[in-house]
Amino acid sequence: MMLVLTISLVLFTCAIFVALYRIIVGPSMPDRVVALDMIGVNLISLVAVFSIVLHTHAYLEVILIVGILAFISTVGIARFIERGEIVEHEHDD
Amino acid sequence: MSNSLVFFMVIPIVVGIILIFFRESPKLQSWASIGVVTALFGLGLYLLQEVRTQGILRLDFGGWEPPFGILFVADTFSLLLILTTLLVTIICLLYVALSPRDRMINYYFYPLVLFLNAGIIGSYLTGDIFNLFVCFEVMLLSSYVLITLGGNRIQLREAMKYVTINIVSSWFFLVGIAFLYGSVGTLNMAHIAQRVAESGSDPLLTVVSIVFLTVFSLKAGLLLYVWLPGSYSSTPTVTSALFGALLTKVGVYALFRVFTLIFNEGTLLPTFIAIMAGLTLIGGSLGAVAYTDIRKIAAYNVVIAVGFMLAGLSIGNTLAIEGTIFYILHDMFAKALLFLLIGTMIFLTNKVHIHEMSGLLKNYPTLGWTFFIVVLSLAGIPPFSGFMGKLLVIEGALENGSYVLLALAIASSLAVLYSLLRIFSQCFWGETIISAEEQRPLPVMRLLPLVVLAGITLALGLGVEVVAPYVQAAASLLDPSTYINAVLGGT
């Protein structure tokens, strides 16, 4: 069982690496954001597996947090790419 | 166990926060803050007597025995510094309250000064090295905001440098704490001292102490004073006065505390400090004549003073330490006065360069004579407050045979004298160029804080005997066992 878990850990890590490659190489900004988002998602899985490996519940919060933050960051960066100004002061219309 | 120790920090914080809600009533803000600081000053006097009769006071927060909790420790040295800090603050606040209203008052000036005070006093009192870092940050954050307060674009530029350099110094501090914790496994300063002593001055700990030397040198402006002149000379009068009087002293205090209590063995560190103090004296003396901007001249005088104090530390015998304590107390008042005076001069003439002003003595005699007093006081000329400190430090240097430092100290006094006399002779003497119509009025109330400070520096010079017992008690810094016993010797 441990072996399988370790394999999946490694696989997730590989995925993260690939995403990292995307972040560094680009070429466009959205590419990077996509990759970042993917890192977030993979991280969630990674932490989940890790909790099993360590036999602890201590990291279950981390999972949700990563999810939340990945989402917020993605929204934020997307906004930035789209408009430059990410928090608007007045109504759009 | 004395809960009142924490009032020094809690009361300014609470009042500061409450004042945030009264942004629109500057009168209330000013008098409330002055009232609070004055009350704390009274408390400080009371505690000073307590310390005198009962020895070092301490307060374990949450009742956790050291070394596990955080605690405040008040010895005479820290209380003296606190009292001086409070007094200087009172006067600076009075200066603001009695001046025409400034826009920055509306931007939380008073709360920030109170927070600044809380941070400074916390640094003087805390007995925990990490808490020292946190108190530093309280002080620094307040100073970051204060330094930008005033709406002058130069302030922003200099603040940028000030903030980044301080971030780096805070980083060094954390690195130091990490190393220290990694090696001795504790954070309580007395406990650290005990363990460091046990380790028998391991080379590693000496190396770690260098990190702290870097940190506090940055904060105190010892050799690494590059951030100081620019930032101190760009801020509004009262901010410069507060900074010039109070901020570097916290670094000096930390150097004193750490290098008398914890890393007090061996000759290497005193040698380093001595070299750095010497270079600081030289650099400050060179800088003090390099500029025609009176604010810069004053700022480099701060540098010289720091060099002098640390020269005292590096000499390190009782006489020198006592002298340095005298000198620190003196310097806080005198520097506040100097910066207030310079700010007032700029306010009156709207000029900052010495060759643009002339003959102010005729227009504003009291201002001129107060300036003269501060010149003498800073140059260490009797009977003003700078004399006793200088005297004792020089004597300490003689006893120790530190002749180079002695010569530098004397030469730097001359540099102080010359650089400030240049201002006096150019700006206050000479033909009066401001005509009676152009002359800006200088109300008596505005001069009052200055005169009070001048009075203090004279009184401190003449009344050395009143302060002397406390200073002598404060010099027990040299015997760390008192401190360690007071902290770790049970409740």
Place this chain on the structure above:
Amino acid sequence: MKINDVILKTVVKGVVLIILTFSIYLFLSGHHTPGGGFIGGLVMASAFVLLFLTYDVETVSEGIPISFKKMSAVGVLISVSSATAPIFWGEPFLSQNFGYFDLPIFGKTELATVTIFEAGIALTVVGVVVNIILSISEGSNKWKA
């Protein structure tokens, strides 16, 4: 350019609710599991940030009429006063108490004064983080005008 954000806006409403619940959970459970005032506050703040990202400042402030600056001030006040309170009954500054009580519904529950302290911290964190982001966005408007 007008941007139609219907999908985002709709989803965010739900998501923010989840985040807020989660943040309160984090705050309350901090004493025994990871979490506590700071993290709870930060997560709550991030919920607000998400709101600001999706909607605009005015809409949000109409919906949540809170002055975040005052909120942070109140937060610090709460934490400092809860720290100071023990002084009045003769205990050292910052003494925290905790006890176990049998409450009607919850059964045996631990109540600790530290919760008040942490609540102050959480409020501070939320107030400050939101306040910073609001200040900046406000600044931009003035500048551009």
Place this chain on the structure above:
Amino acid sequence: MSTMIEWFSVVLILLGSIMAVISAFGILRLPDVYTRSHAATKSSTLAVLLSLSGAFIFFWANEGFISVRLLLGIIFVFITAPVAGHIITRAAYRSKVKLADSSGEDALKPFLEKRSEHH
């Protein structure tokens, strides 16, 4: 019994990780941001769902511990991942990131142009 379920959960996790690798492959190989985003959102979402469910089941089976947080996490990721993908792609389009040459024509473009004329 519980070992069975445990093994089941572990297999779920393994599947998830394989999905993750597949999506990573997509990220690596697909030609433009739009297709990459497709790979990232769709299959990663699946990957995370699988692995989280695996973990959830594992804890349930192993310790009898029903983790609300994990459940919340699953729901959260499930809701947000597509939206995130959506807004990134839109941002990419609005900031005029080129489509891959192999994509054929840009179907949205004429429509948008028309609309902007309209305004």
Place this chain on the structure above:
Amino acid sequence: MLLFYILFPLFVALGITIVSSKIRREFLGWIAFSVPVVLFALFARHIPTISSSEAIRTTFSWIPSYGIDLTFLLDGLSLIFVLLITGVGALVILYSIYYLSSKDSFAHFYTYLLLFMTAMLGVVLSDNIIVLYVFWEFTSISSFLLIAFWFHRKNSRNGAIKSLLITMSGGFTMLAGFLMLHVMTDSFSLRVILAELPQLTDHTLFYPAMALLLIGAFTKSAQFPFHIWLPDAMEAPTPVSAYLHSATMVKAGIYLIARFTPGFGGDVYWFWVITCVGLVTLFWGSFNAVRQNDLKALLAFSTISQLGLIMTLLGIGSAGINPAIGEAKGLYTFALFTALFHLVNHSTFKGSLFMVVGIVDHQVGTRDLRRLGGLMRFLPFTFLLAMIGSFAMAGLPFFNGFLSKEMFLTAVLSIGDLPIYGGAQVGWLLVLVAWLASVFTFVYSMILVFRTFTGRPIVDEEYKVPQEASLGMLIPPGILGVLAIGLFFFPNLLSDYLLKPAVEVLVEDGAALAPKIYAWHGFNTELFLTLGIITLGIVAYLLLRKWRPYYQYIPSNWTFNTLFRSTLSGYERLGERVTMRYMNGNLPSYFLYIFSFFIIVMWTTWWIVGPINVTFDSPSSMTVYEGLLAVVMAAAAIAILFAHSRLTAILLNGVLGFSIAIFFVFFRAPDLALTQLVIEAVTTILFLVCFNYLPEWKVEKLSITKKVRNGLIAIAGGLTVTIVGLAVNNYTKFESISSFYENSYELAGGRNIVNAILGDFRAFDTMLEGLVLFIAGIGVFTLIRMRQKKGAEPRENQ
């Protein structure tokens, strides 16, 4: 009682400042005048007591903690000085009432003058050397104010600053000397120090203390090469010059040396240094006086010269203290006695001469010799006074200067007979110098009186016809002139009552050994020398036009004046150049200094304290993914350096933050992981929000050398941290205190130890941290809200 004497002028001065606006200005003068008169009378009352070699002492406590007490001692030596201070002071004040013009501020003038008087009295009466120093500096300050009395004149200001800088430097060195004495004897009391000093000649600090002390005295007494401040100080109003530079301030140095003679006197260096410096000053002063065209400058150099003379005498006389001197002791006591005698004489004639010059200046409007002449006709009384003064100065018979000059020559001649110091070889040279100096003295004295008062009157149209000065201005110099003559005829009166008690203070049995003064010694060497002086002097004066132009061949920029000026300007230039160079306002340079400092000091310390134990041993093992993560972090960090857009950089920074969060997960720190994640996200958002207002970054164009330099510093910095970190990691001598916190459930009711620490054990940190966050919030708010109003003056709202 003495304390009150000393403080009396101070109180009156303060009173004058307070009431100055309400009282007529002349009246202020009379009030001030009353002070020295009263004091003179009070001190004079003590003459009988003192002349019987008793001393009057009072003590008040000031800073007993450091052994600094206000002990004052009136003995024979002090008495001469206090009488001079108060006596001449009275005359000067009287004179000044008539001298000052209506534009001058009487209140300031008399305040300064009385302050100065206090200071001088303090100097000569203090027994505690620190108190002495206090008053010593006080004289510098008050004279500074007096010299710059007309501070709207540039020359006055410069003169004042010059005198202050020189005397203060002397003062500071003297303080160091005093403190050395304290270290040696553990006492601040003069009497104790003087008593112990002769036994301490082997102490390492003995000669340093002596040297520093001498520097202090020489600067104050305008001895070569510190004399340069005195001519510039002549910018002061004439009464001030008359007071400060004839009778009081410059005599403070003399006093100090006389005072310390019993302590240091027996030493050979003391003897030669003072004697030689005195002689050089004597010669240099008189030599330069001749070339001056300004009457006051002439007097200034003559003062320098005369002070040199007194100094020489003190130097010679100091040999008398040496116990090995034996038989010859009387000879040297004679020199000391002469020094004191000439001191008094000099005060009389120089004081009167200054006042005379003041009258000329006041009545004619110029002091320039080239524009003066024939004033005898207009100012007959002044001429008379000038003649008395000058002849006394020149050492002509029937004036007191003659007596002391003769005795001086005797003393100088005796150097050759010196039994112990080996003066025989150079004795003749010293005599020659002294003799030449006397010739010059004669010449400038003649210039002073005859160039001014005889010859063709040069009265331009722009000058009014000069009139004789008012009586008030004539009386004070008149009194001094009468004294100058009176002392010639009755010198022993002075000697018995004042000089002998003073000598007794300096040398044991001094009073008994002191000579009786005779005007006529018979035809001895001294008389021939004097005759030579007069003859040669007259010839030289008559041929003045022939040889005086040769002065211009002395290069003018070789003087100490130039040295002083160039030192100051060099200091300013150096300061500017150095400071502007390294304080360039460029933040990266500042970081360069800081990190270089850190690295250098760290490595130096290593080098000194010896090796620290660095190994790569780690208590815990490493797993593959941890290793991978570390590689990821390193890669991301390095990639930031090469990022072409700021967004990439921020994302990479985000990667760093998230990776750290994962490390926190690996390293069993769930709370940290949570916080780090949220903070990282919020920070990234903050960056993005702010990026809207910041420009895209450009690729840095740095020269290769700078890149390499920065890179080296960066690598060295990282390396330093790594090495110390590794060493600390290996250092396991102490257990951490943290096992205590594992009881957190019992102690603080929390199972989460980290949270228990934050909320309970170290809640104070947490509280302050909240405050820090709060302040930052306020800061951001004010930064954005508070902006400079357009068009407002930069520093309007102070």
Place this chain on the structure above:
Amino acid sequence: MESIIIVLVGILTSVAIYLLLSKNLIRIILGTAILSHAVHLLILTMGGLKSGTVPLLGENAERYIDALPQALILTAIVISFAVTAFILVLAYRVYQEYGTDRMDELRGSNDEQ
């Protein structure tokens, strides 16, 4: 593991110092951010990395990991966040006033008011 992390800390520090030595405002700010990352890791390492279990009591462990550094880091993280927020805004205000983000153009001269 510890030594690897310490080396990593060293690398981060080097990168940060290099960034601090550059002229661009944002680079400098990024430098400070990386510095704080580095020191957080360092503090954690100093307490020992995997010497026990997660510091939550009731995890039935023999030994818990040193919790004190974690608490310190938490404080440090929050403080560095506060400072970063402030300096970012400061940077943007500086840019707004001076129109440049290069520190060498923000030196200031002797004769300004």
